């Protein structure tokens with residue numbers, strides 16, 4: 001009888017321990033690991049509860065802004081009859097399918113001089129694609145980029161016009177705006193030169209959920225354990241952020257490339273103060289001459305709509321989870337939200353139905369001062385056009 005009781009007691013203890021352990025281990029430990037750390041869980045986990053949103057995100061420019069090259073996608077980009085880019089009569093780059101992938105092959109006077117494979121794609125193709133190839137632990141830019149405005153290849157931006165160049169590094173800084181994570185190491189190349197190496201396997205391509213929303217593991221664990229709770233917990237609620245915090249959450253990637261990074265912005269979370277990450281050039285920031293490429297923050301904060309209203313942020317016009325791309329009519333509705341009535345001269349009114357398109361007059365497309373590109377066989381460059389986020393009164397054409 002004693003022995004029987006002892007077994008029963010032992011059994012009870014073991015069961016309790018198993019129950020306790022399995023509760024502790026349960027949700028949290030079953031979630032996939034993420035290289036960014038304990039508090040992250042990866043976009044695949046978010047899909048479980050945010051199905052529709054995750055599906056639409058698969059086609060979103062943020063999500064697609066960097067990825068490994070898929071040969072089928074690439075074949076769709078270039079037609080077999082437009083796979084050559086001639087710099088001049090002697091120099092050309094040909095896009096060729098070979099055994100191990102698709103390559104950009106340089107020919108000078110008919111002889112092959114260099115060939116590198118398409119490994120990584122930058123850009124969702126809204127305006128352009130730029131490509132990188134791995135050279136050991138360094139990522140290098142390929143000589144040709146693809147520009148949607150001409151539906152064709154062109155010499156990569158800022159590349160020399162008189163030679164076929166394979167020597168420009170794509171650094172981890174590109175991934176800080178076009179990706180979610182990469183592990184990097186600084187190596188001493190020579191007494192004076194430092195170089196950067198990146199760990200290919202650590203790369204998280206595209207801008208994922210936790211890049212914008214911050215680490216989400218605790219949020220997931222809570223909602224898996226409390227399926228009846230319909231209010232979000234342990235995740236930053238955008239609506240509760242201050243105006244500056246909202247601007248910073250986009251400005252981390254949309255305030256231009258002339259900032260002085262103080263530390264990696266991979267760790268930036270909504271709510272953080274961007275000034276702790278960047279020293280922004282005060283001459284160009286908000287002032288003198290920001291560029292239409294990449295610096296929507298300075299352009300916008302320089303305009304009257306921003307300065308004279310207390311609420312305008314990027315979200316006044318953009319919801320990153322909704323695609324109203326190219327619909328000037330829907331965007332114009334955003335203007336009308338604040339401008340119920342306007343005073344336009346008879347001359348302006350004669351140009352057509354104003355309410356359908358405030359955008360082309362007040363946010364005209366302008367050429368970037370930083371990016372332009374060279375078309376085949378031409379010495380002059382073509383402009384790279386973007387919307388001016390300096391909302392204002394421009395000469396009407």
Ligand code: HEC
Pocket residue numbers: 041042043045046047048049050209210213215216217219220223224229230231232233235236237238239
């Ligand atoms: C177990 C289910 C579950 C998972 C998995 C989950 N969430 Fe949520 N999430 C919720 C619930 C419930 C809400 C509250 C209702 C709503 O807004 O949809 C919510 C709301 C949110 C909100 C809105 C906050 C606001 O502004 O109101 C964000 C952002 C969010 N989740 C991000 C994420 C991210 C990022 C992931 C992946 C790391 C994730 N969620 C995974 C259940 C989940």
Ligand code: HEC
Pocket residue numbers: 060061062064065066122123124125126127176177178179207211212249250251252253254314315318320325
């Ligand atoms: C981690 C960097 C990063 C953050 C944070 C970020 N963006 Fe972007 N955004 C980009 C990049 C890179 C692109 C270009 C995507 C492509 O390849 O087409 C882009 C493109 C866009 C576009 C044009 C494409 C489209 O979806 O119509 C809009 C609008 C935009 N961002 C708005 C925002 C807003 C608003 C926020 C803040 C809520 C924000 N972004 C936060 C990096 C970022």
Ligand code: HEC
Pocket residue numbers: 061122123124125126127128129130169170171173174176177178252253254255256257292293294295296386
């Ligand atoms: C400070 C953030 C930032 C950095 C750093 C950055 N970009 Fe961008 N990039 C953007 C934003 C924002 C856009 C889209 C809007 C724009 O052009 O203003 C963009 C657009 C692009 C596009 C066009 C995307 C499309 O779909 O039209 C390409 C290609 C690109 N960048 C490549 C690169 C490469 C390669 C590097 C590194 C050499 C780099 N970028 C560094 C923020 C950045």
Ligand code: HEC
Pocket residue numbers: 043046047050053054057062063207208209210211212213238239315318319320321
């Ligand atoms: C480029 C930045 C960015 C990325 C990437 C992003 N979000 Fe968001 N998300 C936002 C912003 C900004 C808001 C607030 C929208 C608003 O209030 O206008 C938001 C709102 C939400 C909301 C609540 C409101 C809604 O629109 O339903 C949920 C849930 C959410 N995001 C989940 C996700 C998930 C899941 C992913 C990945 C598939 C993701 N987000 C990727 C910026 C982003």
Ligand code: HEC
Pocket residue numbers: 304305306308309311312313316331332334335336337338339358359362363391392393
């Ligand atoms: C969040 C509210 C808000 C939104 C959204 C908004 N504006 Fe404004 N806008 C203002 C305010 C406030 C002023 C200043 C009015 C004043 O000076 O009395 C202003 C001023 C202007 C001016 C005069 C600029 C100048 O330099 O004199 C123009 C033009 C204008 N807005 C056009 C637009 C257009 C076009 C859109 C949409 C793309 C838009 N606004 C969206 C609030 C807004």
Ligand code: HEC
Pocket residue numbers: 250251254296297300312313314315316317318324325326327331334335359363385386387388389391
């Ligand atoms: C008053 C409305 C308004 C506000 C506020 C606004 N945008 Fe835009 N944005 C637009 C319009 C309109 C377009 C053009 C859309 C199109 O042509 O499809 C655009 C386009 C873009 C693009 C695509 C690049 C291009 O030039 O086509 C990016 C990136 C972008 N916005 C980022 C931002 C960021 C970041 C903020 C906040 C700093 C912001 N926007 C605030 C109206 C606005």
Ligand code: HEC
Pocket residue numbers: 332335336339341342343344345346348349351352353354355356357358359361362393394396
């Ligand atoms: C054909 C070009 C054009 C279109 C379309 C247009 N505007 Fe204007 N807007 C102008 C010009 C030019 C001025 C300066 C006054 C004038 O000459 O009519 C102006 C002035 C303004 C002003 C400052 C005067 C005021 O009313 O306070 C605002 C605000 C404004 N526009 C908003 C809008 C909005 C909102 C829309 C869309 C519903 C729009 N505009 C459509 C060209 C245009």
